[in-house]
Amino acid sequence: MGKQKRQRHKPHKENPTGLPSAKDFDEETEDVVVENKEKALQRVLEQLQSANMEEKLSGLQTLESMSYETSMAVQIAKDNITKIIGPFLVDENKLVRAAAASTLRNIAENGGEDAYLCLLKDDVMTPLTSLLKNHYTDWHPSSEPKEKGKLGEERQTFIQAVTLLWTLGEKNESVIKRSNDENLLQILIKFLDTSTYGAGLSSVAIQCMLTLSEDNPVAISELKKQENCLVNLLEWTSENEKIEATSLRTLSAGLLMNINQSSSETDSLRITCKVLSILGETLNFDFKNQIESLTSAFPSEKHLSRASRKNIREINQIAAMQQQALEILANLCTDDQESDADSDLDDSDDFEEEEMDVDQVLDKSVNSYSNIPVELTEVIASTDLVKKVWEKTVKIEDNTKKIFEHNPEGIFVLKRLRVLRCRAFLCLNNLISSLDVGTLGGVDNLYRLWTEIGKVVFTDADPNDIDLLESATSAMRAALQKLAEVRAKVFQNLSITDLEPMLNGERQCSNPNVRANLLRILGNLALILMNGGVLQCQELIKHVSLFLLDTCTKENEAWVIAESLDAIMDIFAEDETDNLAANINLVEKLQIVAPILKNKIRQQKQKLGDNALVVSTVKANLQRFIKYKGQRVAKLKVV
Template identity: 35%
Template sequence: MGKIKKSKPNKNKKVLNHDNSDEDEQLCVDTKENAVQTVLDQLQAANVEEKYCGLQTLALLIETSEHLDQVITQGVVKVAAPLLMDAAGSVRNAASGTLRNMSALRMEVCDAMMEQDIMTPLKCYFQEYAQTWTPDVTSKFKDEDIDTFINCTNLLLNLCESSELAIKYLEQYKILDVFPRYLDIGVFGSDTVAAVLQCLFVAIEDNPQAMQRVKNNSEKQLEQLLSMEGSDPSILLIKTLAAGVVINTCGGIITTLPVNFMNEIISILAKTLSMDHRLACNHVSSNVPLINGAGKLETLKGKEAQILDSQLKSVSQMLDAQQRAIEIIANICSCEDSDDSLNGGDSSDSEELEGDMIDNGEESLLVEDKLPPEIMEAFVSLKIFEKISARAQLPAQNVMLILKEYEGSQLVYKKLQTLQTRALLCINNIISTLPIEGLGGVNGVYKIWVDAGKLVFQQNSDNFSLIESATAVMRAALDKIKLRENGNTSECNLFGDMALSDIEVMLIGIRECQMPEIRSNLLRMIGMLALLFVNNLNETTTDVICKITEFILEQAHKENEVWVLAEALDTLIDLYSEDETDEIAAKVKLVDKLTVLAPIIKNKARQQKRLPKEYKVLVSTVVSNLPRFIKYKKGRISCL
């Protein structure tokens, strides 16, 4: 699984002043342009209070999309970023928090920040302030300085996740040489160490020079972090991140590590994933203040507030650790998958790879044999798949509602949603990697398909990332069943209770889907479902196949994205390549309808040339194969 852009929460809220009603009224009166211009004037003032006030107002403005657009248009970042080097620590702290929050909003914002030269003052901060700074335990500004460093590190992380140029700057200005000293948890504390590890984890991926530099400068510190004792979420977060950095220093190939070291790392990931996130969230929700009779949330004070804040931080660290563990495992699987010697290429080539088996010149190799046996053994013995599946389960609905309503726990609510999505994406990777026995057998994979289907078709969710990952799981699960059973599901009777009404629910969901990635997954998935019925033909299954075929043909005529159209047609080619489908093909007039679609996809392919490489390959293959398939099937039908 490649790196996925994560929605990052705005953590640094303390620079905001939401109780300033006069300021709120002023923002309502001023136009967007005037409000932003006022901020620009304040940021350029000589007075510390003016600059601090300008940063407070800027932090408030970027929470509104309209003001955010204006902030970007008027080049506010170019003026605010140099305040990271301001002589006043309070200004540096406010600037770092505001810019960090801004970088967490969306990738396009990070691009704009790069264009407005955010990296120059940021690298100056690390070179001038961070190279020699050590927290002074006697200073009243200790927490502020630590917070500023963490904010700047997370700002850098967000930029690196969005921009390859930021990673080049990171290496060019030798910021990676600054980070190793911050891996001393005894001096800098767990929050600082975790922030540095997060940044390293992202910055060195697919970056050989950075990998070697971190390996040379930080190897001993990383080993010490991995050997830390304790099961507190803060400790497990650091150990998990350290494990991820170590793997990335090896180019993502964990098997290059000594076997005992590799097993230690996988054990750390397993321990992190063993924490019961649902139980922890249930516990913390019982302490979250609820809405009173007047419709307002009660405010906790004193010791109660401190206890709740500590619990929320602990749960947040747990969720962060589990998310990273899941991403590391997904990358371990997909890293092996990227090996060209084992990769069957795009889906359209699968017809030439009988049963998804790859000929290496000597013997055929199952796709599920890609992982080295030592990793496979560790995954199975430590029940990695079961642990990841458990992380795909959200707490009870009432718990989620409590966490969503209270401002202090909204971050946990968002992280739970992200964790679920990441877990599903990882399951998608693992399904093709583990042998089916490690997934609970055919019935276990069928259950995975059903559970993912409930997320897709039984929830009115606007979380498109979740739906996309769940549809990918559905597609992978059916592909696994098809591979194992060779389409013959009669013995295990998996789909015996499925009726046309069940199919109709899926078709309605696809018809209403606005996201091309999700439509593509669903079209391929229902095509696989139809293919599983081909070897078990009877009146009911024939009706299902006809219904699915007619639907895919209908959608093909409506589809605007050429690569989704290609996916739909490729699905039909796979389905009707079986000779047993000749009579059904004649019944639905498949050849005539595909003949109409052939010039349509050809024209769309000419019009939509700017496509990612994998989409181009798919479209090109379908455009080439479709006429040959029509000729072949026409000949078969004529013999009926």
């Protein structure tokens, strides 16, 4: 009961294909004048409104450079400049179209929510749709000469325009609907033909289709017709373009998983097993050599050499395809069953008190076994996927990080690798939750993972890095939950001092997801100690139990209170805990907490979202647990 729902994670959009942006095509990037941004924007506005093509291009290039800074991207979007840029997407001049597409893509990606909302308000979808329909419905790359080492304008425009479409599509459902209405998917489907369009353009198209097909039956129905083509792409290879080939296979695997849910079980398992093998190949790549080369190059190169730019491009490509692989794997190990939690919360404001057997109240489905098909488990084990995912959680060395932080390109690479690390922890969380202990390497290996993640959470991580803390504590929680389910005896030497980082972390963290994870970790620790039957651990169990009870009276979030109460009911589920329950006045304290939870639920019912499940479960069980445990403790007093 009360397990937090594991969520599907849509791909994180930071040029996910790793393909070069317009910024990568310039040998040198001119510095943006920052002493007076208002004047700079005014000058750009004049350039954009000029009849001279060179002036327009200069203005667009300046805006693109400025938009790499988040605050400037937002300001550009809010100043209605995008209303001027949008029509340039259908300009007669292909150079202007390419520059406009690249500029808008950068504004959308770097400006975040504020920027993309402004773009949509300014109706960027109309010229974007026209561009794709008018120029790429019958476009063939052979019609455009390709200079060595450079992308032609039409290719470049396609990459930037489609990247803009998937960025907006990921953020806003209206873009998905517009894409359906305009039948944009049919334009993109053509690009599955790698023999005509090449791996690079095919990858961009597939990445966009991944976004457009997410929870979109219309798109899935169309893409289902392309299933054989996508299966064939899982075998696509190129001796000269190994990274590009692996990226294409990985993206194809993701799209197959989007559309494969309606397949017959046999076909689904066959395809999924193949996909898992592809993911293993993708995670085999590393970028150590590129990192080492850049660590040497950054301090000495005022302007990055071609070799350094190539290394940066390869790091981005590898990190992007591995991020995609981690997200596919995490989703394969996610239980997406919907619950009726909301209706349970609406039944009554009062806690239910009808008679029910306590075993029914406290029933926990033990998941020490794997809850995914044995065929998939075998592939995961044979390809060593858990180990490969773990390797992606390793941080960049401190000395390398310091060097990268002094270079704008290096900062972007660090950001990319940080996202990859967080995705790896989230993937690890789902793997641990879904696999049996044997496939995870046994109790000792799982305990080692738990301690190593603990070092990240309590020693290495920046307290302000909420994404890392949330993903790492999720994996840490999953590992301990699994150890609790198999009653592992690995914490006999634990002391109160060892608990302090977790206690302090819960008290000090502003993020409710991290707090909930830490509370669950503490609860599972107490449960493992309780199941171990070691008398010396009673003081630790008491300490944790009191902390959880105290948290319930101070916590603001109803669902976090519910997580804490769920942990308490786990700890005191067995009759052997009656004496300890009496010792800490458990029943009396829970009677105080019950109305607190009731009021919080009433206040926050509309914003519980995915957390409604744990709240509903605890709401249904708490009063019955109090009644049952109260009867047990009362018998002790009589005796």
